[in-house]
Each structure stands twice: as structure tokens, then as C-alpha cells.
Amino acid sequence: MATVDAAAGGRRERRKAQTRAEIRAAAQRLFAERGFDVVTIADIATAADVAVQTVFNHFDSKEALFFDGRTPWVEGVASAVTTRPDGTGPLAALRNYLEDDLHQLLEQETQPENRSYVEVLARSTSLQERERTLVEEAGSRVAAALATALSSSEQPDGASVELLSRLAGDLFLVAGRVLVLANRRRVLGTEHGAAARGPEHASTAATLSMLEDGVRRLARQLDVRID
Incomplete structure (x- = not known):
């Protein structure tokens, strides 16, 4: 039975x-x-x-229908921190995941077959609002994951850990959104057909590297051990 x-x-x-x-x-x-x-x-x-x-x-x-299957990064970015390999720090895991994900997303949204997706997004304020909410959700998830990863008896100040984690989560996710939106504006400004790679592709690694360096400097000032 x-x-x-x-x-x-x-x-x-x-x-x-x-x-x-x-x-x-x-x-x-x-x-x-x-x-x-x-x-x-x-x-x-x-x-x-x-x-x-x-x-x-x-x-x-309807918004959930539109984005279903298209936003693995909402959970993936936090998962990259919590399931990082031994020897990789939480901040490096976050940066590595976002760098790979952004390169793939920018390339994907540049392709002609995905132009309709970008066009539909650009014409709907409700979808843009939903996407902003998803970015905020991803930032909250990764902030929680970072706070858990960084919390230990060796950290002198739990409030500093929470602050650093929240700042890092929002900074990385918002920077990613800025790069994606710039790429979309360029794609929509071209004729139908494959759009050439723009500056967003070239600057992704540099942007995330500078953010990582900035968070590390702040961690030192807050006396938070980041690795």
C-alpha cells in the first residue's frame, strides 16, 4: 500500500x-x-x-509569473556565502558569485532572442517595482548569510557585524542592478540584432573588486574579522 x-x-x-x-x-x-x-x-x-x-x-x-525561473540570484547569492568551499571567505564568495552571475546575465540580456524580455520590463512600472523588491530581498538574504558567517566569539561587537553585513549586502546587490540597468538601456537603444558588449561587461570585475576592498577597509575600522 x-x-x-x-x-x-x-x-x-x-x-x-x-x-x-x-x-x-x-x-x-x-x-x-x-x-x-x-x-x-x-x-x-x-x-x-x-x-x-x-x-x-x-x-x-502576474509579476511572480513573469519572473518565475528568471531570478535564481535572489536565493543563489546568499547560498554562495553559506555553501562556500573551505578556504574561501564569505566576502570573497559573495564577490565571486556575483561576478560570474552578472557576466552571464549581461551576456544573456544582450542576445536578440531575449530582447522582448528587456522590452517588456522597460514598459511596465509594476515589473520594475517587483524587480527592485527582489533586489532588496536578495540583499537581505545575503546580509543575513554574511552576519551568520562572520559571527563568532572572536568578534568584539555584534552590532558592527550586523552593520557591515547589511552594508555589504546592499552595496553589492545595488551595484549589480546599476550595471544591469545600464546594459538594458544600451540594448534598447540599438537596432534589433546582437548588441555589442558595452562598458558594463568590462567594468563588472573592477566594480566588484573596489566594493570588496572598501568593505574590507571598513571591516578593519569596525574591528570585524572578515575572513
Whole structure:
């Protein structure tokens, strides 16, 4: 009986995952074709051949549908700190993850096949607000991860650790957003077709390196051990 129940449960989970993927694909196709703001949940339900309530069973909003599967960095940036390899400090792990992620994201959003994604974002204030919220969420996650990594009996002042962690999280995430937004503005200012790499690609490593150096200097002033 247990085996039968497990098999049935597995089938249910696969069906749920398939339905979620179909809803997401239908929604993102409609957003690309019509723009985000004019598409309704009812439109998405019809395109995915499901009930409106089924859409809400999987996604709490249109914004969640648009970004689903597209923002692994929200959790990934904190995970890079908490799962860093032995011998790598938390700040270096943060910088390394963001450098790799930003290079990939800037390259991805430069490609012609992703232009509609950038265009839809640029035309919707609600999506821009949601993206800012996601950046803030990622900053909070990484600040908590840094604070945990840096906290120890050797740290003289827990308040200084919290301050440094919060500053580092926000500085790195906001800098990344500035680079991404600059890249998007350049992409949208070009004709359709592959856009050449801009200064954002070349300056990513230098920007993050300077931020890391600045956080390390501040850590010394606050008497916080960063590694």
C-alpha cells in the first residue's frame, strides 16, 4: 500500500510541476507578444487551458509569473556565502558569485532572442517595482548569510557585524542592478540584432573588486574579522 501511495504522490507532483510549467510558458509568451500590463490572469488561464484559480494555486501574481525561473540570484547569492568551499571567505564568495552571475546575465540580456524580455520590463512600472523588491530581498538574504558567517566569539561587537553585513549586502546587490540597468538601456537603444558588449561587461570585475576592498577597509575600522 505504501508503494502505491508513493507512486500516486509522485504522479501528482509531476502533474503539478507540468501544469506550473505550462502556465508559466503560456504567460511569458503572452507577455512577450502583447506586453505585460494588458495581459490578464484570465488570458493566461485560457492560453494554458486551465481555470483561473489554477493559475493562482501556482502563482500569487502576474509579476511572480513573469519572473518565475528568471531570478535564481535572489536565493543563489546568499547560498554562495553559506555553501562556500573551505578556504574561501564569505566576502570573497559573495564577490565571486556575483561576478560570474552578472557576466552571464549581461551576456544573456544582450542576445536578440531575449530582447522582448528587456522590452517588456522597460514598459511596465509594476515589473520594475517587483524587480527592485527582489533586489532588496536578495540583499537581505545575503546580509543575513554574511552576519551568520562572520559571527563568532572572536568578534568584539555584534552590532558592527550586523552593520557591515547589511552594508555589504546592499552595496553589492545595488551595484549589480546599476550595471544591469545600464546594459538594458544600451540594448534598447540599438537596432534589433546582437548588441555589442558595452562598458558594463568590462567594468563588472573592477566594480566588484573596489566594493570588496572598501568593505574590507571598513571591516578593519569596525574591528570585524572578515575572513
